[in-house]
Amino acid sequence: MTDIDILVSEVGPRDGLQSIDAILPTAVKNAWIKAQAAAGFREIEVGSFVPPSVLPQMADTADVVRAALELPGLDVAVLVPNLRGAQDAIESGAHKISIPFSVSETHSLKNVRRNHEQMFAEVSKISELVAQQPQPPHFEAGLSTAFGCTIEGPVSEDLVVASAERLMQCGVAEVGLSDTTGYANPAQVTRLVRKVQAAVGKENINGVHLHNTRGLGLANVLAAIEEGITTVDSSLGGIGGCPFAPGASGNIVTEDLVFMLEAMGLRTGIDIDKLLAVRNILSTALPDEPLYGFIPDAGVPKGFQEQ
């Protein structure tokens, strides 16, 4: 990352599409990912290895990974809920594998039907499998519901920190903080990033996955990058959220995020005009899905220049 300051990690093909009933054809997914890579994206989460019975929208993830691996300079990321998914992910050749760990145990039981100890055991098994690979993928854990849970309410910050430490002990390469429910506020982001950095080391927490459910998405990003976070997830058109967290919706809009970062003088490597053009692929394929964002409507300021 010498030529960019912040890595914007596009999660639309996974986080966005999994919350939409319509199943996007594989060819459209591939065209989307290809166009966004061509706009300068270095990392895209292209799908998740979950049973097709749970999320039929993700049934073609192996095919999508295969196509994405052909794109030069792109890190191909996938999400897995368990060891079985990780086996598929490794077989697919994906560069990065993420597993969500719900700090709210209630949410964990509801989301993946596992309590914390079961999740730690699962993560350890995946770490072992990853370590056995000749070319091990990057394996990270996302601390979901880290900022609060729609079922439990407030989530203990001590528990977030303890979970991060335990996940590192279970062998993940990195942990991230996820505002699954859109509950986070900037002061909390600052505090929690600092606490987790202090616990696991700054180099072992690089990314945040924040939502815009309550309109604070970009303010929360600002708080995170001020603490040294360098990877920020977002979704084209803001599609998606977590379908298992009732009332939660609204990812951060990639277009607005890239604009904010570039306007601040932070290099993303992304061409905003090319990025905005990618929306056409989605709006054509999913005419009934609303696409969000301010920059697509307002345009960039007069005289605006990318870094």
Add this chain to the structure above:
Amino acid sequence: MTDIDILVSEVGPRDGLQSIDAILPTAVKNAWIKAQAAAGFREIEVGSFVPPSVLPQMADTADVVRAALELPGLDVAVLVPNLRGAQDAIESGAHKISIPFSVSETHSLKNVRRNHEQMFAEVSKISELVAQQPQPPHFEAGLSTAFGCTIEGPVSEDLVVASAERLMQCGVAEVGLSDTTGYANPAQVTRLVRKVQAAVGKENINGVHLHNTRGLGLANVLAAIEEGITTVDSSLGGIGGCPFAPGASGNIVTEDLVFMLEAMGLRTGIDIDKLLAVRNILSTALPDEPLYGFIPDAGVPKGFQEQ
């Protein structure tokens, strides 16, 4: 301000209504202002003293001020474009008078038909008039288009600073920074607040008026309050903007702003439930006007408590 940390200054009755064609009846304006004061607001910009031929929506400002002056603990603010307006404002008994000064001279000519030297002369005359009053109102100048102009494009930061210094010399009690066009980004807010603080003294710049045209409104607020800004303008339902800046729209939504601040542990003195109820007054009176905001739809997080 010993019992609150941030003063949220509601500008909807002025900035919001002036960009809406419909003319809100005086009684509805009064009910709105009364309800919002009862929700804990300490300052409301209730109107502007401009010729009714230009903004008929503001023709009843003197009556609205009179009613608002009855509300205990409320600072009644008004906007004036010139000396004539300031005379009316003083006569009305308003506590605070603001004059916008467009750092973009092109915008100034278009907005109030005066160049910079003419504006400085006007501000000086108003300052003299204010000083002659037995109970002088608080007179401040807002540096509009400080973050860029839809006509000129980028605006020189040196010119913003020089304008702030000159306005202080012309006798204003305070200057503020206004992102009239929605061009600001957080890095620019940080930089410009610091520069103006250094030039005129921290105590002479307390407020910012930021827009949400490009979705960065709350991120920009965060940047401002991190630099010690203690007064933030916003508009109920996000209505309004500047009707003279083409393409600019979208004030910061008061409801979302108050939520962010309270969630961060910053006291506003405002009751969010009472604030949300005020929306009914507007939506009933202006059924065709869209009201914006995330918190009204998403609700506050489970277990959320105000400070």
